[in-house]
Amino acid sequence: MAQVKRIKLGSQGLEVSAQGLGCMGMSAFYGPPKPEEDMIKLIHHAVDTGVTLLDTSESYGPHTNEILLGKALKGEIRKKVQLATKFGISFAPDGKRIVRGDPAYIRAACEASLKRLGTDYIDIYYQHRVDTKVPIEITMGELKKLVEEGKIKYVGLSEASPATIRRAHAVHPVTAVQIEWSLWSRDVEREVIPTCRELGIGIVAYSPLGRGFFSAGPKIMDSLASDDARKTLPRFNPENLEHNNIMFERVNQIAARKGCTPGQLALAWVLHQGDDVCPIPGTTKVENFNLNVGALSVKLTPEEMAELESIATEDAVKGDRYGGLVSTWENSDTPPLASWKAE
Template sequence: MQQRTLGPFTVSAIGLGCMNLSHAYGAPVSAEQGERVLLAALDAGVTLFDTATLYGFGANETLVGRVMKPHRQRFTLASKCGMQGVDVAGDGKLVRVIDGRPATLRQTCEDSLRRLQTDVIDLYYLHRWDKQVPIEDSVGALADLVRAGKIRSIGLSEVSAATLRRAYAVHPIAAVQTEYSLWTRNPEIAVLDACRELGVAFVAFSPVARGYLCGGLTDVSTLDAKDIRRAMPRFAPEAYAVNLALLEGYFAIARQVGCTPAQLALAWLLHRGGHIIPIPGTTSVEHLHDDLGAASVQLDAATLAALDAAINQHNVVGPRYSAQSASEVDTETFA
């Protein structure tokens, strides 16, 4: 496995996003299947594992902690705070809440350390910037956690270049995590270059476009009722039908290169910059090994240009988030 730099760490060029095992795409897999995927990733050379307080409202951290505790020295552990499930109504039902107040972040960290069964989290992200709290205050609280030895480095998720610079003035930022793939080019507006300038790793989540670039999802009506893609405009039936048509040319490029569609999507990201680290997620060991094969795929300039032309911000139909979700992030958007 190729290696890349993430803050003070050297990690595999492709990490594992653990969310899919517990959250967002329908019913979570069994604990046994989650364990198989996590250990298969470790055995295959993956050394960056990414989870969050939000995923499964703590269930994903609990799974990662239980399975990975015996191997803690073999990988870099990333988790996130600032967005979690809260029993707002007092009826036992957890609701997603964004809360970046320093006291909340300190408590969330303690809860994460307990679930992850570790003394320190290597990379701790602010999952969302709480726009009611100055970014300097939230990052200042995370800096206190670094000094206390609770976390080793700080990350930010879904922030703009301007917010990254404000945060970096308070404490060095090891990584910015944002959605990035052929069909989500927002990082190219400014934050990707800002990361390169500041020496910040860029961690790309949803690098295969939430399954779109794998080619297996042809009928969105088959999605689970609780699948988050049902609320995403690009996956609305009319928009998705148009977006599906873009895949014909994309698949032709994959055949020409001699790789799978998922490998092509990940290889494109790896070629976009040495500071980019994609973290695909999966519930399947077979798919995991397919994803990791992208590290050996070589793309020449002509192929990269063909990919850029095939799927981009000009021909994909629909924004990536609903209006409500879009209001919760700080990433730049195209006009």
């Protein structure tokens, strides 16, 4: 297997593998937690292959995914990886999600993540979701202090609007914006991606395989655990899935012509968006990880890119990315700084 190339993410000097590894599904949301020993082996295999950007969050578990990463990265291996985690989503006793971006929370969350991860610094520290009650300047001010203290190296945002990204970047450089980007999630191309590029911010694409949809198509539903979060997402409900299968079948046809899997083709499309983009497909199986790395060898011509984009139009997809009022970049603007009164 060819060694994975390196790319520069953002304008502050961070270098990462051209593809990362999303670790969420190892511990949370996609069915029961997977055996720890197997997941540690998978993480070590990823690093040996050259996939060194590892992505987690305090909310995955909660906390258990960071603990897993801490165990997997004991010793010298820590120096080989770029470890990304996130703060800002906590859970109330009733299971309700709470989004926070106030300084006291950020500091406490960072200290707790460092402890769970067994490390004295975090490479990229993302605000997982924007707290719309706290001006982004206040959030970034605290993150800037954590950078100055050496606890985090680079600052990231996730699911942030263009206006929020601009305001944040004016306080302290944002190195990466993590956003859902795939053949069936292209709304970010209108404003979010151009804003990042104008400001020299790297783009980390999560769910680049459409949460597994482009690997298996509708039959993915047959193998999901009863508590898999995908069962609650609009695009995976039976009526929408039937419609979305039209796109999958067309991607599958092009993949067959190219001699690759549909998942590799969908991932190659994201990889071809530019050297400022790092997709982070998640997996819990070594064989699927190897297939994902194989996407780095799939070369697409401008004509093939155009063909895929003609299939992956916004009206080709039925169902929202998330159900209900889940916070995304579309509703992430924060109040003006002048309105802030510290508690």
